[in-house]
Amino acid sequence: MSNELLKIKNLKTSFRIDDEYYAAVDDVTLTLNKNEILGIVGESGSGKSALAFSIMRLHTRAKIEGEISLNNQNIVKMPKSKLNKIRGDEMAMIFQDPLTALNPLMPISRQIEENLFLHNKKLGQQGRKKRTIELLNLVGIPRPERVYEQFPHELSGGMRQRVIIAIAIANDPELLIADEPTTALDVTIQAQILDLIQELKQKIHAGIILITHDLGVVAEMADRVAVMYAGQIVEIAPVDKLFANPLHPYTRSLLNSVPTEGQDRLHVIQGVVPTLKNLPRTGCRFAERIPWVDASHHEENPDLHEVEPGHFVRCTCYKHFYFPDNKEEQENGVS
Numbered sequence: 001m002s003n004e005l006l007k008i009k010n011l012k013t014s015f016r017i018d019d020e021y022y023a024a025v026d027d028v029t030l031t032l033n034k035n036e037i038l039g040i041v042g043e044s045g046s047g048k049s050a051l052a053f054s055i056m057r058l059h060t061r062a063k064i065e066g067e068i069s070l071n072n073q074n075i076v077k078m079p080k081s082k083l084n085k086i087r088g089d090e091m092a093m094i095f096q097d098p099l100t101a102l103n104p105l106m107p108i109s110r111q112i113e114e115n116l117f118l119h120n121k122k123l124g125q126q127g128r129k130k131r132t133i134e135l136l137n138l139v140g141i142p143r144p145e146r147v148y149e150q151f152p153h154e155l156s157g158g159m160r161q162r163v164i165i166a167i168a169i170a171n172d173p174e175l176l177i178a179d180e181p182t183t184a185l186d187v188t189i190q191a192q193i194l195d196l197i198q199e200l201k202q203k204i205h206a207g208i209i210l211i212t213h214d215l216g217v218v219a220e221m222a223d224r225v226a227v228m229y230a231g232q233i234v235e236i237a238p239v240d241k242l243f244a245n246p247l248h249p250y251t252r253s254l255l256n257s258v259p260t261e262g263q264d265r266l267h268v269i270q271g272v273v274p275t276l277k278n279l280p281r282t283g284c285r286f287a288e289r290i291p292w293v294d295a296s297h298h299e300e301n302p303d304l305h306e307v308e309p310g311h312f313v314r315c316t317c318y319k320h321f322y323f324p325d326n327k328e329e330q331e332n333g334v335s
């Protein structure tokens, strides 16, 4: 039996700006297995959230092309009524900011029970209460009976994020998308929430997409990592391979911007992801940030190449890339 949960093929998500469509996600192809955490990393504006929102079909005005299938059901073509059935049930999302994701006027109990009610009409009032307390326990909330009665403002940021997670997992989703789930939290709480997500993978066996700009988080949590730049996946690999042998110039730049022990200097590539309207649409999208790499080394239509099993990198420029301030690499040449 296949272990594949989610399959995305040639996904293109475009937003309309001044009467024209611009793709924020372009030619994304990936799969996610059951019981797997796929980390998605990239700078702000690289298209991570646009990808997550496309999978959940939460964009109201975007044009979505290509294929997204969850358990062999095509999400791109799915009618609203069916989508409403599977969102919050088969697939769920944990959002960045626990304060805006909760309704300040509703007690915690109702916010969780509403999700149970929507997807499991057979569960009576007592059943819903029992399950809600069970969920609060599962996400590590002490004294769940008390929190059950409380309102969001009565809880700390970390507790609110646990409630968000309880809502997301209420109906045992098979796919869980966590979009920067710890950005709004302080460091110690961040670690607890990440531990919780890791634990949940074991308990509910969900496939998890973890979006973050924090490479330390993916190193710790993910089984595989996809690196996004300017709407495209530029490298995807099992986590140990990506960290041991990063290939794409952008991946290397991201990794080099994180200080590590014994490294005397950081080789950093200047610049930022261009805005959506100004994204390069042809050739290697990263070329303009590495002008010292000869144009002939970039592919005209850069594709993902499998360099070792499960390790894919886009464009052949990685073979000729070096950091200009890294004399050693420059002198020895890169193969």
Ligand SMILES: Nc1ncnc2c1ncn2[C@@H]1O[C@H](COP(=O)(O)OP(=O)(O)OP(=O)(O)O)[C@@H](O)[C@H]1O
Binding pocket: 015, 016, 017, 024, 042, 043, 044, 045, 046, 047, 048, 049, 050, 051, 213, 274, 275, 276
């Ligand atoms: N609704 C929208 N309308 C127009 N442009 C949008 C919309 N949503 C996102 N974009 C643009 O699409 C690009 C990708 O944005 P996205 O939010 O997916 O990036 P991200 O990698 O998730 O960034 P961050 O880490 O800051 O959340 C950006 O240029 C952004 O401005």
